[in-house]
Structure formats: C-alpha cells, structure tokens
Amino acid sequence: MENVLLSVSEFVAATNQTLEYAYPVVHVEGEIAEFKISQNQWVHFKIKDEVAVVSCFMTMFQMRVPLEDGMKVVVTASPKLDGRWGKFSLIVRAVRPVGEGSIKKGFELLKAKLEKEGLFAYERKRPLPRMPKKIAVITSTESAAYADFIKIINKRWGGLDVDVAHTQVQGAPAADQMIRAIHYFNSLEALPEVLVIIRGGGSPDDLAAFNDEPLARAIAESRIPTLVGVGHEVNHTLADMISDVRAATPTDAAQLLVPDRHEIIRSSKAQVHAVGFLLTQAIDTYSRQTKENLEAAFGRIQERLDDAFDRLGILRVATSQLNPEHVLRRGYALLRGDQTVGSLLQIETVKHIISAEVQDVRQK
Amino acid sequence: MSDKSNPSVQEKLTHLSELVGWFQGASFTLEDALDKFKQAEALAEEIENDLTKLKNDIKVVKKRFDSETP
Numbered sequence: 001m002e003n004v005l006l007s008v009s010e011f012v013a014a015t016n017q018t019l020e021y022a023y024p025v026v027h028v029e030g031e032i033a034e035f036k037i038s039q040n041q042w043v044h045f046k047i048k049d050e051v052a053v054v055s056c057f058m059t060m061f062q063m064r065v066p067l068e069d070g071m072k073v074v075v076t077a078s079p080k081l082d083g084r085w086g087k088f089s090l091i092v093r094a095v096r097p098v099g100e101g102s103i104k105k106g107f108e109l110l111k112a113k114l115e116k117e118g119l120f121a122y123e124r125k126r127p128l129p130r131m132p133k134k135i136a137v138i139t140s141t142e143s144a145a146y147a148d149f150i151k152i153i154n155k156r157w158g159g160l161d162v163d164v165a166h167t168q169v170q171g172a173p174a175a176d177q178m179i180r181a182i183h184y185f186n187s188l189e190a191l192p193e194v195l196v197i198i199r200g201g202g203s204p205d206d207l208a209a210f211n212d213e214p215l216a217r218a219i220a221e222s223r224i225p226t227l228v229g230v231g232h233e234v235n236h237t238l239a240d241m242i243s244d245v246r247a248a249t250p251t252d253a254a255q256l257l258v259p260d261r262h263e264i265i266r267s268s269k270a271q272v273h274a275v276g277f278l279l280t281q282a283i284d285t286y287s288r289q290t291k292e293n294l295e296a297a298f299g300r301i302q303e304r305l306d307d308a309f310d311r312l313g314i315l316r317v318a319t320s321q322l323n324p325e326h327v328l329r330r331g332y333a334l335l336r337g338d339q340t341v342g343s344l345l346q347i348e349t350v351k352h353i354i355s356a357e358v359q360d361v362r363q364k
Numbered sequence: 365m366s367d368k369s370n371p372s373v374q375e376k377l378t379h380l381s382e383l384v385g386w387f388q389g390a391s392f393t394l395e396d397a398l399d400k401f402k403q404a405e406a407l408a409e410e411i412e413n414d415l416t417k418l419k420n421d422i423k424v425v426k427k428r429f430d431s432e433t434p
Contacts, residue, residue, distance in 0.1 A: 131372075131373065162422040180429040261416070279397050
C-alpha cells in the first residue's frame with residue numbers, strides 16, 4: 001500500500017477492515033475515566049492504565065452494571081476508527097468490573113439503584129406454596145450444586161414435577177441465558193408454582209452474573225414466585241436479594257422449597273396420637289360423669305328408702321302401742337261377758353284368765 | 365391438581381387438621397368421636413403411604429438458552 005494514494009474515506013474503510021480482520025473482538029482491561037451518559041442512551045468513557053488511554057463507546061442497553069470513574073473493568077469490544085470524527089474507539093459489547101474493589105463498587109451502585117426503585121421491598125415478596133407440585137429450576141445441570149439440590153428434594157419430598165433449564169451460571173453469557181430461561185418458564189401456559197435459580201459457591205468474579213441488572217430485573221418481573229440460592233451463606237447477590245425468597249445455598253433452597261416427608265409423617269402420627277388422647281380423655285370424662293350421675297341417683301333412691309323406713313318405724317311403734325298384749329303388760333285386764341248381777345265374767349290379765357260372778361252393778 | 369376421589373397429600377393433611385380441630389371444637393360429641401378418630405387414623409396412614417411411595421419427576425427441558433433462537 002506504500003505507493004497507493006487513498007482518500008480519507010478509503011483510508012478509514014481500509015483501517016476498519018484491517019482492524020475487523022485482525023481484532024474482531026478484544027478484551028481490554030483498564031480503569032474507567034471520564035465516564036458520561038448522554039441523552040440517557042449513549043455511554044462514553046475511557047479506559048486507561050499507567051501509560052495509555054483509549055476511548056470507549058456503548059449503548060445504555062449494553063451496560064449491565066452501573067459504572068463510574070476509577071472502576072477497574074474488562075471491556076469486550078471491537079476497535080473502530082470513526083471516520084466522521086477521526087476518533088479511534090472501542091465499540092463496547094460488554095463491560096464487567098474486575099477486582100474485588102470494582103466488583104463491590106458495581107454491586108453497591110446497582111444495589112442502591114434497585115433499592116431506590118423499591119425492588120427489594122418486603123411488600124413485594126411473595127410466599128412460596130408449602131407443598132408445590134410443579135417447579136422450574138434454572139441452573140447448570142453439570143454442577144455439584146444441582147446434584148445436591150436434586151438429592152435433597154428427592155430425600156425430602158415426592159410427587160414433584162421438576163422442569164430444569166440448563167444454562168451457564170458463570171461467565172459473560174450466563175446472565176442472558178438465565179434471563180431467557182426465566183422468560184421461557186414465564187411464557188408457559190401452565191406456570192410452575194416456583195422458579196428456583198441455584199448456583200454453587202465461587203469467587204466474586206464467578207458470581208458476577210448474579211449481580212447483573214437485566215437478570216435482577218427479570219427475576220423481579222417474574223410472574224412465578226422466585227427462590228434464589230447462590231453461593232455460600234456469606235455470599236449476597238442482587239439476584240437473591242431481589243428474589244421472593246432468598247436461600248443461603250442451593251441446599252438451603254431445596255430445604256425451603258419442600259417440606260421433609262419424614263417430618264410430615266411424624267407430625268400426622270402425632271396429631272392422631274393427640275386426637276386419641278382427646279378421645280380417651282372425653283371417654284374418661286363421660287364415664288366419670290355417668291358414674292357420678294348414677295351415684296347421685298342411687299343416693300337419692302337411698303334417701304327415699306331411708307325416709308320410708310323411718311316412717312315405717314314410727315308407724316310400727318305407734319301400731320305396737322295399740323296392741324292389747326302391751327296394754328295387759330302394763331297391768332290392765334280385759335273383761336268379757338254381760339255386766340249384769342249374777343252373770344259370769346271372764347277376766348284376762350297378762351298372765352291369767354279369771355272367771356268371776358257379777359255381784360253388784362252401779363252407775364259411776 | 366387432584367380430584368375429589370384422589371385427594372393430594374396436602375388435601376389429606378388439611379382434612380386431618382380439620383379432624384383434629386373438630387376434637388377440640390364445640391361440635392365434639394362422643395357419639396361421633398370414634399368414627400372421626402378412625403378417619404384420622406386412616407388418613408395418617410394414607411399420608412405415610414403416599415409420602416413414602418411418591419417419586420419426583422425431573423426433566424431437563426430440551427430448549428437451549430444459549431441464543432435467542434427458539
């Protein structure tokens with residue numbers, strides 16, 4: 001090309017062609033400087049190191065994590081010479097914070113943004129059904145976390161229809177794949193009752209996909225209640241913070257999702273035992289009351305009988321007083337015969353029967 | 365979903381709770397108690413059988429999520 005005369009346009013076109021051929025996609029790590037957003041649509045910034053700086057351009061749509069000056073990032077971009085302005089730029093396809101400080105910064109910025117929109121509010125949280133019948137799981141089916149999750153739900157519960165969407169859970173494509181899976185399950189005619197998203201532990205960089213803004217929003221917008229368990233107890237991601245129910249780990253997600261069948265069986269038996277106890281108690285109460293009623297009835301009958309016997313005793317005493325034998329014993333005599341002079345009388349005392357003749361009869 | 369002739373474990377558990385509630389409630393009568401107790405016993409046994417037998421049906425969906433294509 002040494003002796004070829006080119007117009008500016010031709011030079012720019014040739015340069016871009018060369019760049020496109022030699023560097024279709026580059027990954028460049030550097031620190032953000034002069035970050036600005038124009039018309040709420042276009043994002044301009046520079047990335048730099050100790051000795052060099054390069055301009056970057058992207059759309060708001062491509063910015064998955066809030067950025068600001070000083071953050072260390074890796075941009076995935078195509079280099080391009082802008083013929084109109086004569087400016088060399090990286091046309092950014094994706095940008096992700098790197099290094100603990102920048103990842104944390106990106107996380108905090110996005111957390112603050114979503115929090116301001118009320119997406120973490122307690123009032124938004126929907127409860128999960130206690131015993132779901134149909135659930136959806138988004139995870140990498142090749143992961144140990146998935147194997148553990150399945151092992152635990154099989155141990156704890158049965159009769160569950162589980163549809164699993166296999167996606168990457170780490171790296172640049174992971175967030176978009178999980179978003180597509182969320183949309184897929186939300187578009188089903190018969191919606192699953194719970195949407196579970198799980199991933200095992202990893203470094204902050206490994207878990208970065210779960211701090212992606214579009215993924216967080218897809219979880220927030222899911223028509224299906226969400227249960228997210230990512231990493232270990234100490235890991236907090238925006239995906240799990242925005243979900244309806246946060247599980248500390250994938251294992252914890254399985255435990256939150258379904259009850260323990262052994263516990264339910266124990267509880268059912270305990271309830272029947274309690275009912276049996278109530279029944280026995282009721283029978284005892286009824287028996288005691290019946291016994292008390294019978295005793296009261298017998299008592300009343302006994303009282304009536306005692307009254308009757310008392311009255312009988314009195315009558316017997318009174319009757320015995322009228323017995324002539326008792327009168328004779330008191331010294332009286334019974335006189336039989338006509339009370340005329342010359343008649344014979346029979347006199348009965350307690351010990352003797354005496355015959356006597358009437359010698360005189362006078363008026364008293 | 366379950367129909368009336370084939371209630372789910374959850375429905376059986378709800379029924380069991382109702383029976384337990386009946387024993388503690390004002391409608392309790394000794395005449396009906398033995399029958400209700402037998403029902404509760406049978407339900408607990410059914411729940412145990414169901415929960416012991418039931419297996420989960422796990423399917424990986426065929427759709428791929430690595431691109432926008434359906």
